[in-house]
Amino acid sequence: MKALLIVDVQNDFCPGGTLAVPGGDKVVPVINSLMDSFPLVIASKDWHPKDTVHFKKWPPHCVQNTPGADFHPKLNASKIKKIFLKGSPTALLYADLIPLAIFTLVLALLATHSFQKRLT
C-alpha cells in the first residue's frame, strides 16, 4: 500500500511556535491537497515530556498535551488514520509500518533541519 506520512506538522514548528520553521505553515494546503491521492494517510507528532534532555539541545517544543504539540489548525486531521507519537529520534520504526502493509511511503514535512539530524 502507498501511504502519505505527514511528519510533525505541529504548531510549534509553524510561525508563532517555539521552534518555528519560517513559512512552515505554507506546506499545510499542499499536504491537504495531496491527501486524496493516497489510500492511507498517517502522521507523526513530535511529543515530548515537559522535562527531557532533548531540550538541552533545542528550545522546549511539542510538549505533550499542549497547544504547541497540536497539528496546525488548518491541517485536515480528520483524514489521518493513525498518529505516531515520538519522543525520540528512533520512535518511528519500520515495525510500526509493517502491520499497516505500507510499502511505499511519501513524506510530507516542514522541519527538515531537525529531521535530517534525526536520520543520521
Ligand SMILES: [Zn+2]
Ligand atoms: Zn523535538
